[in-house]
Amino acid sequence: MRQSITHVALVVRDYDEAIAFYCGVLGFDLLEDSYQPEQDKRWVxxxxxxxxxxxxxxxxxxxxxxxxxxxNQTGGRVFLFLNTxxxxxDYTRLVAEGVKFVREPKTEDYGTVAVFRDLYGNLWDLLQLREGHPAAG
Structure with missing residues (x-):
C-alpha cells in the first residue's frame, strides 16, 4: 500500500490576503484557485x-x-514545518520581507531552526535538517 497526505487545511480569514502572504511573502506557488459556486467558496x-x-x-x-x-489551530504550538x-x-529573505520570528535561530541535533508567525499568528518552524536526518529526503 502506498499513501500520502496531499493537503493540510489552514483556516484563514480571507483568501486574497492569505494568497498575498503565502505566495508574495513566503514565496509559495499558487497551485489552484477555483471558485465553487454551489458552496460559495474557493479551492485555494x-x-x-x-x-x-x-x-x-x-x-x-x-x-x-x-x-x-x-x-490558533494548534493551541499555540508550532503548526507547520517549512524545511529548506x-x-x-531563507531566514534572511523572510526577515527582509517583514516576517516576525519569535524564536531566534539555533542549532539542534536535528538541524538549524527558528520559529516565525504567519499573518494570522500560527507558529511555523523554518528549518534545515542535518544531512542524514531521516526526514531530510
Missing amino acids: VVRPQGGQGTAILLARAAKAEQEPFIG DDFWR
Missing part, C-alpha cells in the same frame, strides 16, 4: 516553491465557530 491550494509533497489548502472560515481558530535546503538564505 499553495505549496512551497519547488516542493513536491504536501500542499496547503487555504480554507476561509465559513462559520462563526471556525473564526476563533484562525491563527539553505536556512540562512
Whole structure:
C-alpha cells in the first residue's frame, strides 16, 4: 500500500490576503484557485516553491465557530514545518520581507531552526535538517 497526505487545511480569514502572504511573502506557488459556486467558496491550494509533497489548502472560515481558530489551530504550538535546503538564505529573505520570528535561530541535533508567525499568528518552524536526518529526503 502506498499513501500520502496531499493537503493540510489552514483556516484563514480571507483568501486574497492569505494568497498575498503565502505566495508574495513566503514565496509559495499558487497551485489552484477555483471558485465553487454551489458552496460559495474557493479551492485555494499553495505549496512551497519547488516542493513536491504536501500542499496547503487555504480554507476561509465559513462559520462563526471556525473564526476563533484562525491563527490558533494548534493551541499555540508550532503548526507547520517549512524545511529548506539553505536556512540562512531563507531566514534572511523572510526577515527582509517583514516576517516576525519569535524564536531566534539555533542549532539542534536535528538541524538549524527558528520559529516565525504567519499573518494570522500560527507558529511555523523554518528549518534545515542535518544531512542524514531521516526526514531530510
